[in-house]
Structure formats: structure tokens, C-alpha cells
Amino acid sequence: MYRPPAEPGMPIDEIDTPALILDLDAFEANLDHMASAAKAAGVRVRPHAKTHKSPVVAHLQMARGAVGQCVQKVAEAEILAWGGVPDILVSNEVVSPAKLARLAALARIARVALCADHALGVDAIEAAAQDAGVRLPVLVEIDVGAARCGLVPGPEVLALARRIASSRHLSFGGLQAYQGRAQHQRTLDERTASIASAAEMTGRMVEDLRTIGLDCPIVGGAGTGTFALEAATGVFNELQVGSYVFMDADYGRNHPAPPFRQSLFVLSTVMSTPNAEVAVVDAGLKALAVDSGLPLVWQREGVTYAGASDEHGKLTLAPGSSPLKLDERVMLVPGHCDPTVDRYDWYVGVRNGRVECLWPISARGAMN
Amino acid sequence: MYRPPAEPGMPIDEIDTPALILDLDAFEANLDHMASAAKAAGVRVRPHAKTHKSPVVAHLQMARGAVGQCVQKVAEAEILAWGGVPDILVSNEVVSPAKLARLAALARIARVALCADHALGVDAIEAAAQDAGVRLPVLVEIDVGAARCGLVPGPEVLALARRIASSRHLSFGGLQAYQGRAQHQRTLDERTASIASAAEMTGRMVEDLRTIGLDCPIVGGAGTGTFALEAATGVFNELQVGSYVFMDADYGRNHPAPPFRQSLFVLSTVMSTPNAEVAVVDAGLKALAVDSGLPLVWQREGVTYAGASDEHGKLTLAPGSSPLKLDERVMLVPGHCDPTVDRYDWYVGVRNGRVECLWPISARGAMN
Structure with missing residues (x-):
């Protein structure tokens, strides 16, 4: 088990990357929604x-x-x-x-x-x-x-x-x-x-x-x-x-999408800005499962995760989108949640812009 | 770090699966070949x-x-x-x-x-x-x-x-x-x-x-x-x-392929044989990186790894190929070696049909 990428209380921008982020409000809403739906259906x-x-x-x-x-x-x-x-x-x-x-x-x-x-x-x-x-x-x-x-x-x-x-x-x-x-x-x-x-x-x-x-x-x-x-x-x-x-990007492509919020993210960092149309983040296909498609960039208009190599993710910026800076954080929505979770040792639970908790992914790699 | 799937001395068929297998003869030959080639080239x-x-x-x-x-x-x-x-x-x-x-x-x-x-x-x-x-x-x-x-x-x-x-x-x-x-x-x-x-x-x-x-x-x-x-x-x-x-299946598709032997395998077990044309093994896309294509089945004529879900691999058997039995072991050649290694805590080194050593994959998941 590798060292945790954050400590409780830390602001999001100080989390070491790549990190697996859990938006606790969204996560709890999902737990509640499923519990009520099942109860209603008996x-x-x-x-x-x-x-x-x-x-x-x-x-x-x-x-x-x-x-x-x-x-x-x-x-x-x-x-x-x-x-x-x-x-x-x-x-x-x-x-x-x-x-x-x-x-x-x-x-x-x-x-x-x-x-x-x-x-x-x-x-x-x-x-x-x-x-x-x-x-x-x-x-x-x-x-x-x-x-x-x-x-x-x-x-x-x-x-x-x-x-x-x-x-x-x-x-x-x-x-x-x-x-x-x-x-x-x-x-x-x-x-x-x-x-x-x-x-x-x-x-x-x-x-x-x-x-x-x-x-x-x-x-x-x-x-x-x-x-x-x-x-x-x-x-x-x-x-x-x-x-x-x-949730994940692939479930988001269902019509209608399941009635849940995206609570799981991979937090990445811009490590290279080779030109105005490209930024490279530190999360590639070891950090994100790509079997069901590439990740989506969260709430950054005009920015697309266009390609993954082992340790790098290549983002493309549409003309007119605001540039990405070196060492800037970028949140990604995994293409497929289950195998993405299996790449990490820790959930970093966040709420109101801060780390609230760290939970070990105890069965990570437990394939036997 | 999860428990090792084997102990030194064990025959291959007793290794718990999925397991990452290193054929030590092939691996050492690869080390030697690269060392000589570089020396010759200065x-x-x-x-x-x-x-x-x-x-x-x-x-x-x-x-x-x-x-x-x-x-x-x-x-x-x-x-x-x-x-x-x-x-x-x-x-x-x-x-x-x-x-x-x-x-x-x-x-x-x-x-x-x-x-x-x-x-x-x-x-x-x-x-x-x-x-x-x-x-x-x-x-x-x-x-x-x-x-x-x-x-x-x-x-x-x-x-x-x-x-x-x-x-x-x-x-x-x-x-x-x-x-x-x-x-x-x-x-x-x-x-x-x-x-x-x-x-x-x-x-x-x-x-x-x-x-x-x-x-x-x-x-x-x-x-x-x-x-x-x-x-x-x-x-x-x-x-x-x-x-x-x-080496891996994707490098094997180069012409000519690099001058190295396949030394890395995922050992899997047949867990279901729903009909004569299909067998399901316990190694899916959490056990094998599929970003560069599906794994190959090693030295089993007529058997193809046809599809991966999270924890299952679906093998198809060509007409006339010898059937796979429940609990039988199947060796797979990963499609892409680097991210496949990153799914495991241990190399199981084998030689002459037996486990010779276990080496920890110490930097597994070390993405930060």
C-alpha cells in the first residue's frame, strides 16, 4: 500500500496526484437514492x-x-x-x-x-x-x-x-x-x-x-x-x-443516464504545456481504466482528454478555451469506475473544497 | 500488498490465480541479449x-x-x-x-x-x-x-x-x-x-x-x-x-518482432465451461491491461481469448480443439506488459515447471 496522497484538512490543490477523489456529498446522495428506491420497490x-x-x-x-x-x-x-x-x-x-x-x-x-x-x-x-x-x-x-x-x-x-x-x-x-x-x-x-x-x-x-x-x-x-x-x-x-x-463516463452515455451523481474523480496535474493546443497531465492508462473509453475532463470547457499513454494523459484545448498552466490541477471523470478504483490504495474524500477523510481501498488488487 | 500466490518449490498448477508469472530462463536470456547488443554497439x-x-x-x-x-x-x-x-x-x-x-x-x-x-x-x-x-x-x-x-x-x-x-x-x-x-x-x-x-x-x-x-x-x-x-x-x-x-502481445505484432523471448505471463484458471465452444477464466480486465489489445492464449491450439469483463476472460474454442476442463490452468500473454505488471504485487518466478522465487513488485501503484 502506497503512502496516502493527502491528509484531512488539506485544500484540494495540495493533494498529491494522481489521486482518486470521492466527492462525499455526491457519494452520500447516491447511497441515499438507491436505499430509497429499493425500499419503495420492496x-x-x-x-x-x-x-x-x-x-x-x-x-x-x-x-x-x-x-x-x-x-x-x-x-x-x-x-x-x-x-x-x-x-x-x-x-x-x-x-x-x-x-x-x-x-x-x-x-x-x-x-x-x-x-x-x-x-x-x-x-x-x-x-x-x-x-x-x-x-x-x-x-x-x-x-x-x-x-x-x-x-x-x-x-x-x-x-x-x-x-x-x-x-x-x-x-x-x-x-x-x-x-x-x-x-x-x-x-x-x-x-x-x-x-x-x-x-x-x-x-x-x-x-x-x-x-x-x-x-x-x-x-x-x-x-x-x-x-x-x-x-x-x-x-x-x-x-x-x-x-x-x-458513476463513470460510460454510464453517463446511457439514455437516460442512471439517476446518480458523479462522485468519483481522478485528480491530475498539468506537467507539460508543449503548445497552446496541448497540455499533458500526469494521469495515463496506469491511473485510469480506458477499456470503456477515455476519461472526461470535468468542468473545463473546450478541454478534451484525447489520448493516454502509460503515465501521461494528453489534453487538447479547443480554440478560445482558457489555457492550462503548469502544475495546475485537472479533475477527470474515469471512463470505467471499477477498474479505475483498483489502481489506487486510497480514497481521498472531499467536501467543500477540502479533504475530509482518507479511506483505504483494502481489497485493491485482491484478485485471487 | 496482497498475499503471495505461491511459495518456492510449488509446481505451477498449484499457484493461486490470477498470478503474474516470470519464465526465468526467458527473462535471463532477454537480460543477456540486451547487455551484449548494447556492448557491441558501444x-x-x-x-x-x-x-x-x-x-x-x-x-x-x-x-x-x-x-x-x-x-x-x-x-x-x-x-x-x-x-x-x-x-x-x-x-x-x-x-x-x-x-x-x-x-x-x-x-x-x-x-x-x-x-x-x-x-x-x-x-x-x-x-x-x-x-x-x-x-x-x-x-x-x-x-x-x-x-x-x-x-x-x-x-x-x-x-x-x-x-x-x-x-x-x-x-x-x-x-x-x-x-x-x-x-x-x-x-x-x-x-x-x-x-x-x-x-x-x-x-x-x-x-x-x-x-x-x-x-x-x-x-x-x-x-x-x-x-x-x-x-x-x-x-x-x-x-x-x-x-x-x-515482451508482450503487442510487441509481438511488430515485423520483425524484437529479438526477445516472451517471459511474462498471467496464469489463469478455468472457472466455468458453459458449452463446448466457450470456457471462462478468472482473469479479466482487472488482471490484464487491454489498452493494446486482448491477451493471447499461450500454446493452446484453437483457443482464443475473445473478451474481457472486469473479473472474467471469455475463451472461445475452435471446432476440434481439445476441451478445457474446470479448474484447469491457462497461461496468457498480456497484450501490454507495463500496465499489466502494475496490477500485481508479486512476480512468481518459474523454472522447470516449479516456482523458484517470489519477487515483490515494490513500485506497483507508485504513480505519484
Whole structure:
């Protein structure tokens, strides 16, 4: 973990750069908005810690009613459980015996559930749970259109659920039904159609499972781009939203954009001004994920982040825009929040122009 | 820093994934090849630590004759100096007083040089050197075609060099002339033309500086894609090569590819096999930089890394290729080595199918 780039009380311009900035007013507004929306819709929220990677953020979400956290990785589950999060769903398959042993060990200090999409996976989880003397809830992941992991809805799902339910150290935890592809479909019509189809498949599976005597404690899915749609279906009972706490440039390109404020920024510094049309900042592709597009420049008319190399970002200035000075700070909106957060050790929380807090990104790099 | 994914002696299949693997035979062959090539050409090597971010690798390079290291960031300079590297060039502009104070402080334990491309930058460096009571060599960065930082070769370069030489706590360190754009030009003709032009501009500046009484202790540039060209010009006296130690898929697309072996891999695990044509591994875009293209699958005929999401990699299997099994290991060649290394805390060094060593990636995330 690298040294923090700021101290509480410091004005923003004194923060060492690149730094990951959290606008606390916007962040808290986002937490509140999701909590109210879910309450109004009568569904639970189990936010995804793959976005924030921080027990601090997890506890703030749970203080507003979230029932626990989702993670994608065993290492993330460990860091949350060690940080006092009592209820964790690994919304992902875990198949390696060594990882399953770690997860089963965690079940002594937190409720830990995970997903499976293969009989061999279920058997491996059962073996690990037996070795550790714990009981693990296992959800069946179904493919509702994301075309990644998960079983195609149908008889195989019933068979796998039965296998889980009849495993001595497992309980059937429900269905994992995340439509990842729908999150960044640009129009509401596309997203509505995708989630309608996902909900129809999921709902039918819930019914089919009921007919063989298996209830679904969790029917989980949804993301920041579609949560209102899943919440309204009556099929999903848990929303696994992640990005809503921060937002990013790519979610901003949805129509309409999700009802959240941009709270996450990368603060950069102008380090070279080679000519009147160009300024170079100290945040390149090691500081900002570019997989979903380049970052946006925040509230600087006519200035565009035009290219990233490893440690440099090239800004272009439209004719007539006010020039950037050497050592000036520039705020950037990350193209994609989750992997950008994963580049930093610290959130620098700011309010009213000053640093209010530093929170460690404890699960940064926790990929194992 | 996250727990190491392996222990010395372990067979490769027991390494926890995703893990960053270093094939030690290939890596050492790369170190040796560069050392001989530079010796034969009569130029110094000052490898770039922005690639490897490790004092361990730096010392192995210096044991083979490298004169020191390049870095892009003050934090990288700190970690190398604290790790015993005695001669460090920040091949980049540093303009913020707080960063310059850190760099000047380092000059008590290592030789530390840096670059400037603006009079205000030179004045800020002079102020920091004066405050710390040290003397810092400063190179002028010139733009030889990369169109990023640096002055256009010409009278401004002479003026800035004079300003450095006449600053009481600075010495003129020479020219920084890196043609970054040429590194990944695909044909030898393109690269040859780019470096010929860069060398012509640089050589003329060296001459012009000599006429005003300023010698260039360092004339630095070159990268893994073009180092043989710069080495042959007689203009450059230091090669700032980085990627040659590891190589990556993007350098592999050059014609001809640089004369080095692929030594860097990401080891991943199959976590889902949804159908006969698809397998999903546990290494996605948090585990692998995708800015220069997707990773390649190593030595698995017919298997392609077709898509990355945050924590998942989707492999497609051509008809007739042998199926991938759940929990099977798959080696991936990163698309771009530098930012991929920056995702990991540990190199897992392997030889003859076993883990031989673990080296910390000490400057991982050292962006400040």
C-alpha cells in the first residue's frame, strides 16, 4: 500500500496526484437514492463490492439498509469479512480446492454464499464445506443473456439445484441471474427488452424450482444501468448494484443516464504545456481504466482528454478555451469506475473544497 | 500488498490465480541479449523501471552492465533508491514543489536526474535543489516525433539548457529524446524512418549545444521496438529500454518482432465451461491491461481469448480443439506488459515447471 496522497484538512490543490477523489456529498446522495428506491420497490439491496473494494463503503451501504455485500473473488470476500461485513455473496463460480478452503474458513466469521454452474463445482464446494465443518449456501448461476458463466435456464438448472440441496454441507441459496450486457445498452427500450427477457427466464425457473420443492432465498441480479427494471419485475428480490455509488463516463452515455451523481474523480496535474493546443497531465492508462473509453475532463470547457499513454494523459484545448498552466490541477471523470478504483490504495474524500477523510481501498488488487 | 500466490518449490498448477508469472530462463536470456547488443554497439543501457517496477530486476540489469535506471514517477524513484539503485533518471517532467522536494531529498542517497521542458519547471527544480542543499542534473526533453511532452528542437532548447547550466544548484544533464510512437510501428521501414528523423534532430541539437559550450552527458531515448536503430546512430549514448525483459502481445505484432523471448505471463484458471465452444477464466480486465489489445492464449491450439469483463476472460474454442476442463490452468500473454505488471504485487518466478522465487513488485501503484 502506497503512502496516502493527502491528509484531512488539506485544500484540494495540495493533494498529491494522481489521486482518486470521492466527492462525499455526491457519494452520500447516491447511497441515499438507491436505499430509497429499493425500499419503495420492496426489494433488498446487496451492493457489489467489486466496485468499491472497501469495508468502509460496505458499512455505509449497510447502515442504509443493504443486507450485505456481493463480491467476485475469494480475496475480496476475505477482506470484507475481516473488515466486519457479516453477509457476503460471491456472485461468481469458485472451483479450485485451495480457494474453496479459504472461503469455507471464512464461513466461521461471516455468512458466506457462492455460485455454481457445474456439478463438479458443487462437489468441490461440498468437499471444502465438509473439510471445514461448515454449511454453505450455493446459488445456481443462470445465463439470462450475458453469455458468460451460468447454465441455460432449463432442466439442468433443476438438476444442479437438487444436487446442491441434497449435498450434506450445502443449502440451495437461490438463483444468480445477472444480465451484464444490458447495463450499458444505450437506450431504455433495449434495456427494458433485455431485462424483461431475463426476468421471464428467471421467473419461470423460480416457479419450476418451487414445483420440485425448492424455494429461492435469493433471486439476485441487476446493476446500476437497469436496477429499476429488475426491481419492478417482482421476480428479483436482491439488487447487486455496484457502480451507482460512483458513476463513470460510460454510464453517463446511457439514455437516460442512471439517476446518480458523479462522485468519483481522478485528480491530475498539468506537467507539460508543449503548445497552446496541448497540455499533458500526469494521469495515463496506469491511473485510469480506458477499456470503456477515455476519461472526461470535468468542468473545463473546450478541454478534451484525447489520448493516454502509460503515465501521461494528453489534453487538447479547443480554440478560445482558457489555457492550462503548469502544475495546475485537472479533475477527470474515469471512463470505467471499477477498474479505475483498483489502481489506487486510497480514497481521498472531499467536501467543500477540502479533504475530509482518507479511506483505504483494502481489497485493491485482491484478485485471487 | 496482497498475499503471495505461491511459495518456492510449488509446481505451477498449484499457484493461486490470477498470478503474474516470470519464465526465468526467458527473462535471463532477454537480460543477456540486451547487455551484449548494447556492448557491441558501444552504448550504455539505462533500462526503464516503469516496466518492471522492481529493485530486484533493476539490480539484475545493473549486474549485467546497465548504468542505472529510468523511471517516470517520483514514487518509482523513491522505491528504487530505497532499494539500493544508485543512479536514477526521471525521464519525465516533474513540476510540483512537493514532488520536487521529495526528489531532492532522494539525491542524498542516489544520483537523481530529471527532465524539464519549460523555464518555470527549471525554476521550480532549482528552488527545490536549493532548499535541500543538493545539486540536480536536468535534461531538456525534446519532441522528436512522439508529440507528447518536450520542446520542439530549436533555439528554445538552447535557451532552456543555458538556463539550467546557469542555475546554481543544477547541472545540464543532456537531452531526453524518446520517440515513443515509433516503438509499435509495425514495419521496419516505418521504424527506421522515424528513428532516422529523431536522430537527425537530436544530433543537430547536440551540435548546437556544443557550439554554445554545453556538452550532453546523456543523450537518451530508444525503446524495445527500436533500440538497435538508436544504438547504431552514434547520436544516442543511453538506451532506455523497458519491455525487452518481458515482451508482450503487442510487441509481438511488430515485423520483425524484437529479438526477445516472451517471459511474462498471467496464469489463469478455468472457472466455468458453459458449452463446448466457450470456457471462462478468472482473469479479466482487472488482471490484464487491454489498452493494446486482448491477451493471447499461450500454446493452446484453437483457443482464443475473445473478451474481457472486469473479473472474467471469455475463451472461445475452435471446432476440434481439445476441451478445457474446470479448474484447469491457462497461461496468457498480456497484450501490454507495463500496465499489466502494475496490477500485481508479486512476480512468481518459474523454472522447470516449479516456482523458484517470489519477487515483490515494490513500485506497483507508485504513480505519484
